[in-house]
C-alpha cells in the first residue's frame with residue numbers, strides 16, 4: 001500500500017502532461033509501465049503527491065521508416081519482441097529486450113523509455129541505447145527537443161531531463177551497422193552486473209559498456225580493428241583504462257566489474273564477428 | 278498526584294483534505310464492475326480488497342514473485358506493478374476466471390493437480406497464467422521453453438520439477454483434445470512465444 005496521499009493524472013496531450021509536471025514540480029513523477037516506480041513508492045523510497053500517466057497520449061507505436069525506427073514511450077519489451085519490422089530494422093533492441101528478466105509479465109509491462117529514464121547503472125537499456133546512437137525525443141514546457149542517448153546520462157539515476165520534460169519517443173537511426181551483445185548476471189532471474197554493446201560500421205568499431213560505471217561508458221576501438229577482428233588483448237586494456245571508477249552495488253563490487261569488463265566487451269565482439277569467445 | 282488533563286484533540290484544518298480517489302469501470306471475469314478506489318491503490322489491492330477476489334496473492338510487492346499475476350486486456354501482468362486508476366476500463370481475468378463456471382478445472386489446472394505441481398498454491402496465479410500464455414502461443418514447447426516461460430514466478434514449496442512436468446503434460450493434453458491454439462503457428466514472423474525465451478538467442 002502506498003502510504004502517502006497520491007493524485008493520479010491522465011493528460012490527453014503532451015502539453016497538458018508538461019503543464020502538470022511543472023505545476024507539481026518536486027512532488028510529481030511520470031508513470032510509464034510502473035515496474036520501477038510503483039515498488040519504490042510502495043516501499044516509501046519515493047514519495048510524490050502526483051503521478052502523471054502517459055497512457056492518455058497513446059504512445060505505444062513502433063514506426064519503421066527507411067532511415068529510422070521510432071519507439072514511442074509506452075512501447076514495452078514484449079512489443080519490441082513481437083514486431084517483425086523492428087526485428088529487421090533494429091535487431092539490437094530485440095536482442096537486448098530478449099534478455100530482460102522477470103518473466104513475460106514484466107516484458108508486457110516495462111517500457112524501454114522507462115528504463116532509459118530511470119538511469120539505473122545495473123540495467124540493460126541505457127548503455128544499449130548509447131551503443132546504437134539512439135536519440136531521445138523529449139517534450140517539455142518549451143516544446144520539443146532531441147538529445148542523443150550519449151548526452152542523456154549525467155550520473156547514476158540522473159538524466160538531463162528538465163522540470164516538466166519527459167520522453168516522448170526513442171529514435172534509432174537505420175544503418176548497416178552490425179552489433180553484438182553480452183550480459184553477465186548471477187542467475188537467470190537477476191539484474192546485470194556488466195553489459196556490452198559492440199558495434200561495427202564501415203571502418204569504425206565501438207563498445208558501450210553498461211552496469212560497470214555510473215553512466216554508460218562508450219569506448220572507440222576503431223584503431224584496434226584495422227585488419228579484421230578487434231584485437232582482444234588491446235581491447236581489454238583499452239576498456240580497463242577507460243574505467244577508473246567502476247560501479248559498486250549489492251550485486252557486485254566495483255573491482256569485480258572492472259575485472260570482467262574487458263571479457264564482456266570481447267564476448268560482445270565475438271557475437272558480432274561470429275567467432276567463439 | 279496530579280491528574281493530567283487529556284489534551285484536547287488537535288483541531289482539524291478548516292478544509293479536511295479529501296483522499297484522492299475515483300470510480301473506475303472494469304470487466305472482471307466477464308462481468309462489468311464499478312469500483313470506488315483511492316488513486317494510490319495498486320490493482321492487486323483493489324482486486325483482493327474491493328472485489329474480494331483473493332485467489333490473486335501478494336508475495337513481494339516488488340514484481341519478483343508473480344503471485345499477483347492476472348490478465349489485463351489479454352496480457353499477463355503482475356498486478357502489484359499496476360496502478361488501479363491506470364487500469365480504468367480494462368478487462369481483467371483473475372485466477373478465479375480460469376476454470377469453468379461450475380468450478381471445473383481447465384486442462385492446465387488438471388495437469389497441475391495430477392502432477393502434484395503445487396503444495397500451498399500461493400504461486401499458482403503466476404505459474405498457471407504463465408503456462409497458459411506459453412501454450413496459447415506454442416502448443417508443443419520443449420522443456421527449456423517451459424522453463425523460460427516460468428521464469429519470473431517463484432515457488433517456495435516445490436522445487437519446480439513438477440511444475441515443468443505439469444506444463445508439458447498440459448501441452449500434451451491440449452494437443453490430444455484438440456484445444457491447442459494453432460493460430461500463431463500458421464502466421465509467419467515472431468511468435469508470442471518468442472517473448473518468453475531467455476537463455477538461447479532469438480529465433481532466426
Ligand SMILES: Cc1cc2nc3c(=O)[nH]c(=O)nc-3n(C[C@H](O)[C@H](O)[C@H](O)COP(=O)(O)OP(=O)(O)OC[C@H]3O[C@@H](n4cnc5c(N)ncnc54)[C@H](O)[C@@H]3O)c2cc1C
Nearest residue numbers: 030032033034035036037101102110111114123124167340
Ligand atoms: C522482476 C523485474 C525484473 C527486471 N529485470 C530487468 C532486467 O533484466 N534488465 C533491466 O534492464 N531491467 C530489468 N527490470 C527493470 C525494468 O526494465 C524496468 O523496470 C522497466 O523497463 C522500466 O520501465 P517502466 O516503464 O516500468 O518504468 P516506470 O517504473 O514507469 O518508470 C521508471 C522511472 O522513469 C520515469 N519515467 C518513465 N517513463 C518516462 C518517460 N517517458 N519520460 C520521463 N520519465 C519517465 C519514472 O518517473 C520513473 O522515475 C526488471 C524489473 C522487474 C520488476
Ligand code: FES
Nearest residue numbers: 336337338343357
Ligand atoms: S506480489 Fe506482485 S510480483 Fe510478487
Ligand code: FES
Nearest residue numbers: 396398432433434
Ligand atoms: S506451491 Fe507453495 S509457493 Fe508454489
